[in-house]
Structures are given as structure tokens and as C-alpha cells.
Amino acid sequence: MTKVQLVHLAHARSGDKGDTANVGVIAYDEAHYCLLREQLTPEAVKAHFGEMVKGDVERFELPNLSALNFLLYGALGGGGTMSLMNDAQGKVFSTGLLRMEIDVPADVAEAVKGRGRVPEGWSPGGEG
Amino acid sequence: MSDESRVVRIASGQGFWGDDLEAPVRQVEGGPIDYLMLDYLAEVTMSIMQKQRARSPEAGYARDFVPLMERIFPKCVEDGVRVVTNAGGVNPEGCAEALVEAGRRAGVQGRARVGLVTGDDLMDRLEDLIADGHELAHMETGEPLSTIVEQVQSANAYIGAAPIVEALGKGADVIVTGRSTDTALTYGPLIHEFGWAADDHDRIAAGVVAGHINECGAQCTGGNCLIDWWEIPDMANVGFPIVEVSADGTFVVTKHPGTGGRVSRATVAEQIVYEMGDPTDYITPDVVADFTTIHLDDLGNHRVRVHGVKGGPRTDFLKVSIAYSSGWKATGTLTYAWPDAAAKARAADRILRERLDRLGLHFDEIRTELVGWDSTHGALVGEPPADIPEVQLRVGVRAADRAAVERFTREIAPLVLTGPPSVTGFAGGRPRVQEIMAYWPALVRRGVVEDHLRVEVREV
Numbered sequence: 001m002t003k004v005q006l007v008h009l010a011h012a013r014s015g016d017k018g019d020t021a022n023v024g025v026i027a028y029d030e031a032h033y034c035l036l037r038e039q040l041t042p043e044a045v046k047a048h049f050g051e052m053v054k055g056d057v058e059r060f061e062l063p064n065l066s067a068l069n070f071l072l073y074g075a076l077g078g079g080g081t082m083s084l085m086n087d088a089q090g091k092v093f094s095t096g097l098l099r100m101e102i103d104v105p106a107d108v109a110e111a112v113k114g115r116g117r118v119p120e121g122w123s124p125g126g127e128g
Numbered sequence: 129m130s131d132e133s134r135v136v137r138i139a140s141g142q143g144f145w146g147d148d149l150e151a152p153v154r155q156v157e158g159g160p161i162d163y164l165m166l167d168y169l170a171e172v173t174m175s176i177m178q179k180q181r182a183r184s185p186e187a188g189y190a191r192d193f194v195p196l197m198e199r200i201f202p203k204c205v206e207d208g209v210r211v212v213t214n215a216g217g218v219n220p221e222g223c224a225e226a227l228v229e230a231g232r233r234a235g236v237q238g239r240a241r242v243g244l245v246t247g248d249d250l251m252d253r254l255e256d257l258i259a260d261g262h263e264l265a266h267m268e269t270g271e272p273l274s275t276i277v278e279q280v281q282s283a284n285a286y287i288g289a290a291p292i293v294e295a296l297g298k299g300a301d302v303i304v305t306g307r308s309t310d311t312a313l314t315y316g317p318l319i320h321e322f323g324w325a326a327d328d329h330d331r332i333a334a335g336v337v338a339g340h341i342n343e344c345g346a347q348c349t350g351g352n353c354l355i356d357w358w359e360i361p362d363m364a365n366v367g368f369p370i371v372e373v374s375a376d377g378t379f380v381v382t383k384h385p386g387t388g389g390r391v392s393r394a395t396v397a398e399q400i401v402y403e404m405g406d407p408t409d410y411i412t413p414d415v416v417a418d419f420t421t422i423h424l425d426d427l428g429n430h431r432v433r434v435h436g437v438k439g440g441p442r443t444d445f446l447k448v449s450i451a452y453s454s455g456w457k458a459t460g461t462l463t464y465a466w467p468d469a470a471a472k473a474r475a476a477d478r479i480l481r482e483r484l485d486r487l488g489l490h491f492d493e494i495r496t497e498l499v500g501w502d503s504t505h506g507a508l509v510g511e512p513p514a515d516i517p518e519v520q521l522r523v524g525v526r527a528a529d530r531a532a533v534e535r536f537t538r539e540i541a542p543l544v545l546t547g548p549p550s551v552t553g554f555a556g557g558r559p560r561v562q563e564i565m566a567y568w569p570a571l572v573r574r575g576v577v578e579d580h581l582r583v584e585v586r587e588v
Contacts, residue, residue, distance in 0.1 A: 013398045015404075016403070050508075064423060065397045065401070069404050081457075084493060085497070086503035092504045092505070122358055
């Protein structure tokens with residue numbers, strides 16, 4: 001098994017409901033959904049975020065979309081206009097979770113190398 | 129055309145108050161659509177509108193909507209495109225009046241009708257509701273509303289499709305509501321078009337999914353999208369979503385030809401998980417949808433087919449969105465440069481906190497972040513490298529006492545001459561003191577609201 005950062009295996013989007021952030025994580029490849037399901041347990045996600053999540057982490061499964069949905073309770077400094085956080089609406093908890101490392105078979109690690117990141121030498125184009 | 133093969137096209141033109149002003153124009157001019165839905169409201173929007181209305185009685189709605197309609201009204205009337213929006217905010221009446229005037233200026237007098245939906249606003253009824261035994265308890269803490277009722281700034285029930293369906297049935301071409309549920313702006317017209325029965329849970333749930341995909345504008349057509357975002361073409365001219373819905377509730381998500389962005393299985397899936405709770409229990413006023421039953425087929429050419437959606441009966445309650453004053457806050461920033469930028473920023477933060485302490489000021493919270501290092505991923509990123517070229521120190525405070533927050537805003541700039549060196553980025557002046565509007569979600573028996581809903585149709 002090889003450690004791989006989740007950013008190479010999945011994409012994600014996050015949002016807010018009051019003081020709770022949600023992170024939906026979607027496998028790029030359906031075949032990798034079971035790896036996510038095994039290793040992205042609520043406990044592992046809670047441990048990953050540490051003090052950033054004051055309350056519990058709850059997980060829901062959406063096998064139809066090869067996706068997991070996490071609710072991170074007490075993650076937004078009170079939420080809404082109460083929060084003093086730059087990310088008061090939890091918009092980038094998504095990529096925060098994609099920093100996590102999980103164990104995958106060596107051939108999977110090789111296959112997903114570079115996935116999810118801007119290719120080297122890329123530029124936005126246009127003039128100037 | 130038979131009902132089986134008929135398709136109703138509902139285009140999304142705004143995902144929030146402040147979205148791309150040109151998007152609704154592109155939707156109306158870019159190809160055939162039947163409805164244009166414009167979602168302007170979020171949790172905090174209603175309280176902002178309530179404050180605007182307190183200052184000026186004719187305000188309190190999404191003002192952008194009126195000049196927009198003045199631009200697109202003639203084209204909508206010509207093409208038979210009907211508009212459904214919650215732009216009315218806390219003053220749908222004022223919004224509808226301004227809309228009628230805009231229609232006259234646009235030359236559609238006698239050729240269009242405006243539908244007005246009121247009754248979601250519970251602000252003036254709170255005392256009576258509490259006296260009648262409605263606790264309006266906080267959905268998470270269980271505390272009754274009576275504990276903070278004096279501080280309430282706005283209170284609106286999320287209402288469903290019924291008044292939209294009624295207004296469409298009475299011939300309204302543009303429908304203005306207050307706190308309509310975002311998704312009802314899409315599934316309301318579908319119930320009207322296809323005559324879905326109230327107990328046709330699966331089809332209405334499919335309409336809810338269509339509404340959820342539509343309600344954030346370009347967030348399902350390539351905007352804010354993580355999948356190969358660098359390859360998504362022509363985002364300057366991004367196409368907003370259109371759902372093409374059939375009578376059986378299946379639908380295709382797409383966008384106008386010739387627009388930028390992307391519609392794929394992945395872009396739609398990302399939007400489906402946005403702001404999701406328990407996916408099997410997506411509650412709306414008209415149905416409970418099960419998002420684990422959604423099936424997506426990527427048909428290619430920016431078309432994704434959605435089918436298989438299941439739903440269950442509605443609950444006996446409506447959600448109420450309440451905003452209440454809860455103190456004051458301010459956030460100040462300064463930029464520190466190499467060398468040792470992060471060390472300087474942290475030293476400045478320590479000095480600032482000591483000064484606030486010496487002044488005897490008390491805050492409920494002081495929060496320090498280094499923009500350019502940890503303000504998005506917090507402790508996940510560890511310690512900054514010693515050679516980091518620059519960081520922005522960002523300090524926020526929150527207190528019940530406005531004077532303490534005011535004084536804090538005067539303690540940032542002095543750090544430029546009285547703190548660590550190589551500091552800049554203070555040209556914006558003192559931070560602004562903001563009133564905190566806390567959010568109080570509650571439930572109320574639906575009849576309490578539904579008995580007060582009114583639908584009125586006016587000629588332009």
C-alpha cells in the first residue's frame with residue numbers, strides 16, 4: 001500500500017448551514033469509491049481536521065454518485081455573520097479535506113499521479 | 129404535442145443577490161426557454177434587506193431585479209418566457225410595484241401581468257404566535273424563541289410551490305415572492321405545467337433535484353468546479369444552467385449552445401452535494417426528496433440526464449428563518465513583507481492583544497489568521513516557511529459592547545509606526561464595525577403560515 005493525497009482520487013465541494021460545514025467528496029473513478037468508503041470514516045475525518053471542527057463529524061453515503069457527504073458540526077466559528085473566519089461559509093473545507101492521505105494499492109497510486117492538480121507549465125493564456 | 133414528449137425548459141439566471149448581472153440576459157437571448165428563475169436569497173440576505181427596509185420603507189428587496197426586468201421584459205413578453213423569482217425579499221409588495229413601473233417604462237403596458245405572493249413574513253406576528261403556544265424553538269439547541277424575541281430583525285417561513293402554481297394559473301407572467309424555498313422557483317412551474325398531484329412524490333422530488341441543480345447558477349456548469357477546472361473553456365462567457373424537464377420528472381441539465389463552461393456528470397454531481405445534509409432526507413415544503421436515488425447519465429455535448437429520483441410525503445411543518453441582533457464585530461488587516469514576514473505578523477498580533485488588554489476591553493472572541501498561510505486550511509498547514517515572501521495579518525473581534533469593537537478599529541493603523549517593521553497595506557482606512565445577525569432556524573405548523581398566504585395578479 002502507498003499513501004496518496006485524496007486530491008488525486010476525488011473532487012469535493014463544501015458549503016454551510018448555520019455553524020455546520022458540509023463537505024461532499026466524489027471519487028473521480030467509481031472503482032475508487034470503496035477505498036474512500038473504507039478509509040474516510042467519520043473518526044478519521046474528525047482526526048484530520050482536529051481543532052478546526054469543535055463538534056462531531058457525521059457521514060452519509062451516496063453510492064449512486066460515488067460520493068460521501070460529511071457534516072462538520074461547530075466548524076464555522078458560530079456561522080453566518082457571527083463568524084470571524086476568513087472562510088465563514090466553509091467554502092474551502094472541501095480542499096482542506098483533500099489534503100488528507102489515504103492508503104491505496106501501488107498500481108492505483110501510480111495511475112492517479114498528478115490527477116487533480118494543474119499540469120506543469122500551464123498558464124491562463126490571453127494577452128500579457 | 130402530447131404530454132409524454134413535451135419538454136419544459138427552466139433556465140437559471142441568478143444564484144444569489146450579487147451574481148453575474150448579464151446571466152439572465154444571456155439566458156433569455158441565447159435560445160428557447162419557457163421559464164427564467166432567479167434566486168436572490170440566502171440565510172443572511174433577509175436580515176440585510178430588513179435593515180434596508182427599516183431605513184427606507186420602499187426598500188427591502190433585491191433592487192437589481194427591477195432594472196434587469198426593464199431590460200428583458202419586452203423580449204420575455206414576445207417569446208412567452210415567464211419569470212419566477214424570490215427577489216421580493218422582505219418587501220415583495222414594494223418589489224412588485226417597482227416591477228409594474230419598470231414594465232411600463234419598458235413598453236409592455238397592457239401586455240403583461242405581475243403576480244405577487246405575500247404571507248411568508250412572520251415578523252409582525254411573532255408575539256401572537258408565541259402567545260398562542262408556538263415556541264419557535266431553535267432547531268439545534270431547542271431553546272424557545274422567547275429568550276431572544278426582542279432582538280429579532282427578520283422572521284420568514286420557507287414557503288412552497290402552491291402560491292407560485294396559483295399565480296401561474298391566474299396568468300401571471302412575472303411572479304415575485306418573498307422567502308420562497310429556492311427549489312420551488314423551479315418545481316413550482318413544473319407542477320403548473322404538468323399538473324403533478326400533491327401525492328406524486330417522486331415527480332415533485334425530481335423537480336426538487338432540478339431546482340437544487342438550478343439554484344446556484346453557474347455552480348453546476350463549470351463555476352467553482354474542481355474537476356480539471358483549468359480546462360473548462362470560455363468561463364468569461366459561462367453558460368448558466370437550463371433544465372429540460374419531461375412530464376415523468378426525468379430531465380436533462382444543459383446550457384445554451386455557444387456559451388462557455390461545462391456540463392458533465394462531474395459538474396452536476398458537485399452541485400448536488402453542495403450544502404447537503406442527510407441525502408435521504410432533503411426536506412422541502414412540498415416533498416421529502418431522497419438524493420441517494422438520483423441517477424446521472426452523461427449524454428455528452430454538455431447534456432446530463434437525471435432520472436430515478438424518489439420522494440416521500442411532506443412534513444407537517446415549515447422551516448422558519450429568523451435573524452436576530454447578536455452584538456458587533458470588526459476585522460482589521462495589515463501586510464508584512466520578507467524577511468520573517470510570519471514572525472512579524474505574529475509579534476504584531478501579540479502587541480495588539482496586549483494593548484486591547486491594557487485598555488480594559490473585553491471581547492467574546494479574538495481570532496487571528498495569516499492570509500497567505502493558514503486562513504483557509506488552519507492548523508492543517510503547520511508552520512509557515514521562514515522565507516515566506518509576505519503574509520496578511522487578519523485579526524477579528526466580536527463583542528456585545530459596540531464601543532469595545534469601535535476602539536479595536538482604532539488600534540490597527542498605529543501598529544504601522546509602533547510595531548514590527550516592513551508593514552504595509554493599511555490604505556483602506558479603519559475597519560468597519562458590523563452588526564452581527566445571528567441565525568435562528570425553527571419549525572412552525574404549516575397551517576399557521578399557509579392560512580396567511582395571498583396571491584395577487586396585477587396588470588402592467
